[in-house]
Structures are given as C-alpha cells and as structure tokens.
Amino acid sequence: MKVIIIDDEKAMHLIMRKFLEKIPNIQIIGSFQDTNSATLFLNNQPADLAFVDISMPNESGMQFAKRMAETCNNLHIVFVTSHKEYAIDAFDIFALDYIVKPVSLERLQKTVRRALAIHPLSEGTKEDQNANRIFIYCMGGLEVRSEQGGGVKWISRKSAELFGYLLFNRGRMVSRTRLMEDIFGGMPPKNAETYLNTTIYQLRKSLEPHGLKSLVKSNTDSYGMDIADVYIDFVEFEDKLKGFDVIDASNLDEAIAIEELFVGDLFGERAFLWALSDIERFARIYAVFIKKLAMALLNDHDGDSVAVRLLHKLLARNELDEEVTTLLLNAYAAQMDRGSFIRQYRQYVKILRKELGMGPSQKLVVLYSHLLSNLDRV
Template sequence: MKVLIVDDEPAMLLAMKRMLSSMQDVEIVGSFQNAAEALDFVKNREVDLAFLDIQIATDNGLELARSLISVCNDLDIVFTTSHAEYAIHAYDVYPLDYMVKPISRMRLAQTLTRAASRRRSSSNLADDIAPNRLTVYGLSCFEASSKQAGAVKWKSKKSMELFAYLLVHQGRSVAKSRILEDLFPGRPLKQAEVYLNTIVYQLRKVLSEHGFKEMILSAQEQYRVDLDQADVDFIRFEQTMLELFEFNITNEKAAIALEKQFLGELFEGKSFDWATGERERLLTLYVSYAKRLASWLLERNQYNEAASIARRIVSRNEFEEESTLLLLSILGAMGDRKSLHNHYEQYTQLLLHELGLQPSLSIQQQYEQYQ
C-alpha cells in the first residue's frame, strides 16, 4: 500500500514514518509539512492512503483532503489531530478514519488493516459482482457506499440507525411494533409511528440516489432489507467464519486473512442500545474463532502468526485468563523469553492494580514452565 503523510510537526512526521516503515506491505511514497507540496506530489504519483493533520500550519487539512480526492478519487484519507473535539461526521470528505494524537502502533495497525480490507473489497466488487452494489462496513464503524454515487450521506442519524438495525436482521422481516420498541423507547406510540414513517422515507430516498430504490421492503406491518443488492462486511465475515470451521493446509491462508478482517466491534462508536446483544455475540464468535486458529497455528509451529493473533485477542480483554494462557504458551514455545517475561509482568501488574489479585496457579505454572 502506497502511503503519504502530511504533518507540519517534524516530530510527529518522524514518528509516523518510523511506525509505518516497520509495517508489512506499506510503502511510504512521500512525507510533507505543507499542503501545496503534497497536492503537487499526488498529481504525479500513485497514492493509496494519505494521513493528514487537520491543522497544517496555515493550511487547512480538510481543504487539502478535498483537493487530493479531486485529483485521486479512490484515495483513502485518514485525519490525524491533537483536537478530540472534531467530529468526523461533519466532514463532507468522508475519511476512512480519524486518529487523535498521540497515535499508538496498535491503533495505526488497525487503520492500515481496515484500509487494505477496503481496497481488497473494492477490487473484488469490481471483478466479481454486479456493477453497482451497496458496500457496507459495520466492523469498527458504520459506513456505506456505492460505485454509482460514492459514500451514503444519511438524511438523519435515525435513518442511518434504522438501516443498521435492519441489516443486523440479515434480510429477515422485523415487525413494526418491535422496531418502534427498539428504536424509539419511551416515545408515545403515535409519535413514534410518525417518526418511523419519516425515517423510512428518508432512508428510501437516500438509497434511491445510489440506485437501490427497492432495497427497503415492507409488507403486513413488517420491514426488511433486500441483501441481494448489498455486500455487508459483518454478514460476510460470519458466513465465511462458519465455512472455515475446520482448518487445513488448503484453507490456511483464507483463515488467517479472515481473522484480520475483524477490525473492531460491530458499529463501534455508535450508541445503538439495541445492538449490544448482537455486538457481544459477534465478538464472542470472533474470539472463539481466533483462539482456535492461533492454537492450530501453534501446533504447526507457525509461531509468529499465532502470536499476532493471540495478542489481538488479549488486547480486547486483558483480564481474560484463557487468552493470556494461549499467548504465554505461544511465546514460550517460540523461545521468546523476553516477550514472555514482559507480558507476564504486565498481566501481573494489571491484575494487582485493577483487581487486587495475583495470577492464577495455571498462569503461574505456564509462565514457570518456560523459564
């Protein structure tokens, strides 16, 4: 992936270059401290992903983003800033991500994985499916776009929420009464019904602009979404995960690639109360899948890949003992005593500081086995 960095702070520019240069499949093609040089560069060079500071000295990062996209319309933009109060939904450039400084290596890696996944999906859609489909990302975010009209610009937050709600039901019909209860709790019935009619109209209108006039279907006081016209990452992820239940040499690469597609929790950053159960269910499925995959790779002595997966599992729940045991086993088997010791110490200090506890006997024995 060809990456461009624009930041007027020399220290931040250097830090980003160092982190990015150590990451797999990343080529830093340019780094600049002002907007004009960056724009001139993109006019003559191929760039896949640009990290832009929102405030670049006297320049405006948002204006630069618009100019870059006008030159290279398939360029992904990631905003970086020291100001957490900026709201991503306010920008009409629809960036891939928004990162608040200081930026950790793990956070940066998640963004790169997401960018790579999006580009693979776009490529697959161009080659394998109909010319115009709605592409939906729900893992770590909630975004939708089409080849015909680009990113979906929701008419209201509630129309966006209704679409997410219907997608979670994966094409199954949902009773109007249940939608009212889940999306408008506490509202008077008549008022909620009027509101629902309004957002259904808004949703159908915005989808029509993308060529999907009949995507939201209703009959007999029920609503559903027609998934024949959509490619939804979390639905595809779950379906593929079930298909890869048994690992073997033939599907090994596909299994590893699938684990990396879980970029974050369902609708991360969206306060959808009704999504809590589905979010936890999907996360539980992912963790179970990732543990099985890491264990299988450990048995095949593929330690580095197994350790990477185990670290990602642990990062989602640092207190979970089974994941910690798995990571300690992998680090011990690969002979990385330094990492083994460091992780054991971090886990011990975390338990003591947060819960006032010592590691379990199983954890202690696993650690001591490789010392």
C-alpha cells in the same frame, strides 16, 4: 493505487513513505504540509487515496475532507491523527478509515486492503454499466458504498441506525411499532412516530444518489430491506469461519487473512443499543477463532511472533482472560523470551488482584513455574 500524504509534520511524511513503500500496488504521488497545496495538486492530478492529519494549519483535515466529498467523489480519505475523539465525526463525513498515531505497517496494510477492494470500482471499467453492486462494512463502523455513487452520506445518525437495523433484519418486514420501540424507545408514542417517518425519509434520501432508494421496502405498517448480490463484511466473516473447524499448517495463511476482516467491533463506536447482543456475539466468535489460530501458530513453530501479536489484540479487549494469558506465556517460552514471559505473568497477576481481589488459578501458577524452570535451564 495513487496515494497522497497530507501532514504538517515532515517527519510523518518520512514515516508514512517508509511504510507505504512496503505495500504492493501503492504509488505515492505527492506529500503536502497543508491542504491548500494538496488541493491545487489534485486539481491537475487525480489521486485515489489520501492520508490526512486532522490538526492542520489554516484548514483542518476534517474541513478538507468535507470539501473533497463535494468535489472529488473518488478520493478516499483516511485520517491519521493523535486524537481519538474525532472518530465519530470522521465517519459521519464518510472517511474510509481512522488511524490513531503511532502508525504501524500492519494497520496501514489493513487500510490499504480495504481501499484496494473498493478502488477498482472507481476506474470506469465495469463490464456492465447498469450494474450497481453494494458493499457494506459494519466491522468497526457503518459504511455503505455503491459502484454508482461511492460512499453513502447519512443525513442523520438515526438514518444510519435505521439502515443498520433493517440490514440485520434483511429479508423480513419489521413493524412500525417494533421500530419505534427499538430505535426511538423512551419517546412519547406520537413523537416516536414522527421521528420514524422523518428518519425513513432521510434514509431514502441518503440512498437515492446511489440508485439504492428502492432498497427500503414498505407496506401499510412495516418496513424492510431487499438486498441481493451485496457484499456485507460481517456475513463474509461469519461464512468464512464456518470452514475452519480445524486450523493447521494447511490453512494457516487463509485463517490469518480471515482475521484481518475483523477490523473492530460490530458498528464500532456507534454501538447501537439494539445490537449489543450481536456485538458481544461477534466479539466471542472472534476471540474463540483467535485462540484457535494462536494455538495452530504455536504448533507451527514459525508462527510464534504472529501468535503473540494476535494474542495481545485479544488481551487488549479483555485483560482478565486467563486462557489468552496462558497462550501468551507459552508463546514467549517458545521464543525463549524470558523477560517478556515474566513481565506478562506479573502484569496479569497485578490486574487480577486490582480488579478482582484474587490471584491466578493454581493451574496457571504451575504452568508458569514449569515454563520458567525450563527457561532458566537454557
């Protein structure tokens, strides 16, 4: 996969190159400090993936991405920025990913894996030229890609929301009344009906360039989505988890690979109100899986550092989770890392007292004392 880097800071070129050169199947073909130079280069040398800073001189990375969407359909854009506030705008123009600095190798690897999953589709070597397989990514955002037309560009945010709603009800027809209540709730009925009609039209127009307009089915008072042979990331994630009642040395690598499918909460920052229960359900499923995986990694002895990394991801989602803190303390004790062990415990106690006005459970206090005494004897 051919990659370019666009950032006005020369230091970021060195950092990005250092990480990207460690990732297989990546060829860095150019680095640029402004979008004009990158555009001139792309006129003669096609690239597959561009890592673009948003804050750039003259033309912003966002403006550059909008131009590329019109002229280079096969160029996937990944924003690399110090600013979190542009994320929604970035995905509205169909960025492949959005990375907040500082950049890590792990984060880049996830992005590249997603890009490589899509990349072969743009090579023009399809066995069946009439095929138009669809890839839908709902973890961390809402992204729809087709072999025929690349990424779907939503005409409006409501059209994207309607797609997500019908996707979750795939195989079932949904009444107009229910759609108006769940997506346009709070509006007067007449207004809601008008907005629904407009949004249905916008959704079909968004899908039309990809040959997907017929996905949306309708009858006299209902709408639905007819999907077959489609890759849906949250379905893939949930299906793969069903085979992991037990995680041990025999399937650790596969379990770690499955964890990487969860790149963020369902629908990411869009977080549609009607999807809140499913967002919470997937978050719980993920948490249970990571705790089980972390225990298996700790039992494997060589997986302590990976366990620590995954547990900190969980703790960032819920700082009050005592089970995660317990596993982290065990991981640090296994690493003989007395400093991190003590800091983790004290930080958890401080958060408990601040947020809940209470101390840790007696069970955790006993575990901490026991592990600390073992570390002191070393």
